[in-house]
Amino acid sequence: MAKVAFLGLGVMGAPMAGHLAKAGHSVTVYNRTAAKASAWVGAYGGKMADTPRAAAEGADFVMACVGNDDDLRAVCTGDAGAFAGMSPGAVFVDHTTVSAQVTRELGDAARGSHLHFVDAPVSGGQAGAEGGVLSVMCGGDGDAYARAEPVIAAYAKVCRLIGPTGSGQLAKMMNQICIAGLVQGLAEALNFGEKAGLDGRAVVEVISAGAAGSWQMANRHGTMLDDQFDFGFAVDWMRKDLGICLDTADEVGAPLPVTALVDQFYKDVQAMGGGRWDTSSLIRRLRKFDD
The missing domain is CATH 3.40.50.720 (NAD(P)-binding Rossmann-like Domain)
Structure with a gap:
C-alpha cells in the first residue's frame, strides 16, 4: 500500500x-x-x-x-x-x-x-x-x-x-471531440422522434442494439426525454474542454468543423442559463428553437 x-x-x-x-x-x-x-x-x-x-x-x-x-x-x-x-x-x-x-x-x-x-x-x-x-x-x-x-x-x-508527456491530454481531447458529435446527434434524433410522434424509448430500445448504439444513448436518452439535465459533466466544463481541443487543432492543423459547431451550440445553452446543466442539455436548445 x-x-x-x-x-x-x-x-x-x-x-x-x-x-x-x-x-x-x-x-x-x-x-x-x-x-x-x-x-x-x-x-x-x-x-x-x-x-x-x-x-x-x-x-x-x-x-x-x-x-x-x-x-x-x-x-x-x-x-x-x-x-x-x-x-x-x-x-x-x-x-x-x-x-x-x-x-x-x-x-x-x-x-x-x-x-x-x-x-x-x-x-x-x-x-x-x-x-x-x-x-x-x-x-x-x-x-x-x-x-x-x-x-x-x-x-x-x-x-x-x-x-510521452502530453499524450494523455491529447487522447482526452479525442474523447471530448467524439462526445460532442455523439450528444448532438442523439439530441437531434430524439427531438426528431418527438416531432414525428414516436415513442423515443421504444425506438432507442431497438436502435441502441445496432450501429447507432453508444454510451450516451444508453445512459442519457431517458433523462433527455424527461428534460432533466442534472446527471453529470456540466456545459461550462465541456466548453472549457472543447476550447482546448479547438486551440490544439489549430496548432496541429486538424480541422474540427463539427466540434466547432457543437461548441457554439453549447454557447447557446449557456445563454439560456444552462451552464451547470449536463452536456445532454443540447436537446433543450433544439426544443427552445422549436417553440
Whole structure:
C-alpha cells in the first residue's frame, strides 16, 4: 500500500480519493475549500492538509483533479505547491483535463525537481468516479506509469499509457471531440422522434442494439426525454474542454468543423442559463428553437 496525497475533492476527486482509502492506501487530502476536506476525512478516514505542499510531504504519489490550467499550476508550483513538498523520485499524477501546453510546462518543472509526472485525464463522469470504473489515458515515462498504474487501478476500469508527456491530454481531447458529435446527434434524433410522434424509448430500445448504439444513448436518452439535465459533466466544463481541443487543432492543423459547431451550440445553452446543466442539455436548445 502506498502513501498518497489527493488534491481536489470535487464531484470527481472526492470519490476517487475515497476508492484509494478503501483500497488500503494511506491518503492525505487537500481541497481549496477546507470544509470539503474535513467532510471527506469524516467519511473515509485519512488526513487533511492546509496546503498542497503539506499534503505532498512524504507521499509516494500525489494525485490531482482540479478545475483548469490555472488551478493545476496553483496546486503544483510556488512555496505552498505540491512540487515543493514532494520527495525526489515521487510521482505526480494529474487527472485534470488541461491543455497540452500546461502539461508539458509542469512536466518539465517536475523533472527539474527530480520528480516524475504522469498526465492522466479521465473519462466516465461522476458516475464512473463513484463506481470506480473510469477510463484513464496516460502520458509520461514508462517506469513512472508502471509505478502509478496499480494505484490508479483503485478507481479505473481501464488505464493505458498512450505515449510521452502530453499524450494523455491529447487522447482526452479525442474523447471530448467524439462526445460532442455523439450528444448532438442523439439530441437531434430524439427531438426528431418527438416531432414525428414516436415513442423515443421504444425506438432507442431497438436502435441502441445496432450501429447507432453508444454510451450516451444508453445512459442519457431517458433523462433527455424527461428534460432533466442534472446527471453529470456540466456545459461550462465541456466548453472549457472543447476550447482546448479547438486551440490544439489549430496548432496541429486538424480541422474540427463539427466540434466547432457543437461548441457554439453549447454557447447557446449557456445563454439560456444552462451552464451547470449536463452536456445532454443540447436537446433543450433544439426544443427552445422549436417553440
